[in-house]
Amino acid sequence: MxxxxxxxxxxxxxxxxxxxxxxxxxxxxxxxxxxxxxxxxxxxxxxxxxxxxxxxxxxxxxxxxxxxxxxxxxxxxxxxxxxxxxxxxxxxxxxxxxxxxxxxxxxxxxxxxxxxxxxxxxxxxxxxxxxxxxxxxxxxxxxxxxxxxxxxxxxxxxxxxxHQLAFATTKRTENRVDLVLQYITTNLAEPLTVTIVAQQLHMAESTFSRFFHTHLGVTFRQYLIEQRVKQAARYLVSTDWTIAYIGAEVGFSSLSNFNEKFKTLLHVTPRHYRANHLSLRENIDNSQSIQGQLQKQFHQWQTNVVV
Structure with missing residues (x-):
């Protein structure tokens, strides 16, 4: 059964x-x-x-x-x-x-x-x-x-x-996914919405939402928050910008919203995250080293993310 x-x-x-x-x-x-x-x-x-x-x-x-x-x-x-x-x-x-x-x-x-x-x-x-x-x-x-x-x-x-139709359709789908992810990355600081991004693919909002969830495994909103938090974590390590400036730079509407979403995903506030990773600043001139260390953090984070 x-x-x-x-x-x-x-x-x-x-x-x-x-x-x-x-x-x-x-x-x-x-x-x-x-x-x-x-x-x-x-x-x-x-x-x-x-x-x-x-x-x-x-x-x-x-x-x-x-x-x-x-x-x-x-x-x-x-x-x-x-x-x-x-x-x-x-x-x-x-x-x-x-x-x-x-x-x-x-x-x-x-x-x-x-x-x-x-x-x-x-x-x-x-x-x-x-x-x-x-x-x-x-x-x-x-x-x-x-x-x-x-x-x-x-x-x-x-x-x-x-039939070659299957390959052509697969390729078109891959191109659409790449296009939307690139658009999100490029416009992370902008007030992105389902409506705005759906327009890039000439899709209705409901169709785009289903398309996004099917191919990314998360909702558009959840993906956007994750990408903003990840970029904020990079800035916290690699720059001396203020917490408020970083939050605005990655697209959060307010400092309180930034702190809330950051802590929800990484289980620590932006301020404490920066303090806990000061050792990475020793390699501030080595972007590959910073990227590698941050990637380890995100690997641990991704296994604990609750969608």
Missing amino acids: YQKIVANTPKFLMFDLQPLIDNKNFIFGADYILIRPKKNGCILHLSSTQIPLAVGQLVLLAPFNPFKISVEAVNNKITVGDALHFRLNALGQTFIDSIQFNNIKNMLDHAKQGLLFESEELESLFEIMDNIENTFDFKQLLNILMLLDQLTKTKPQQILET
Whole structure:
């Protein structure tokens, strides 16, 4: 029985296990998807390509690869397997960029063309999938990571060629994400709002909010606050500017608001943060040293941020 939980809730960002059934329409989502057929007779449609699937196989698809499943059965609503949707943004960029995650990241990059696995080694992966449930237990996160890690040790049986539309759409999406992040960085001191930034992408506010949360894993407001606090922390270490000036420089409307948001994220006031990191000023002429030390602070901070 599937303990179904809506996957796009703020508290449920990592994965969503769904039954694999016949789909009349193509699914075009922002998640990675692992497809595991449990019955023969399934056909995977990737744009104009059709791939028959069988028990014992596993398919990995990257985001924005449009697909659908057709089932050779009288009752096309019968559950024929599992579809495990998962997303990286819930892990945080620091974790994704870590050396330990490198093999998984490389595998997921290759999944843009679709990967079909078929091996006796998949049995241990299927056991992990059988233990995955849509719950908030920490062990479910470990199951997902263990599943991906073991999958990197299995060579794909086939690379599935998808229609070029999927690649073009993925590239356009990546460009849009880059554009909005660059705009936020460049205009951090300005009174940024969803309306203002949505206009840069020619999107309605509601559409932009969904787009931003899907691809960044946090709301626009939360991301903006995090970036302002991070930039403020850099200024606290690398300049002699006053606390009030720094708060205004990174876009906070008042000193009290700056102090509140800074303390919420870093668990210390701007004044105490500067005092606690005076040792970094010894390398004030070495921007790389400062950046490296600050990055360590932000790595620790990101693991504790509550969205």
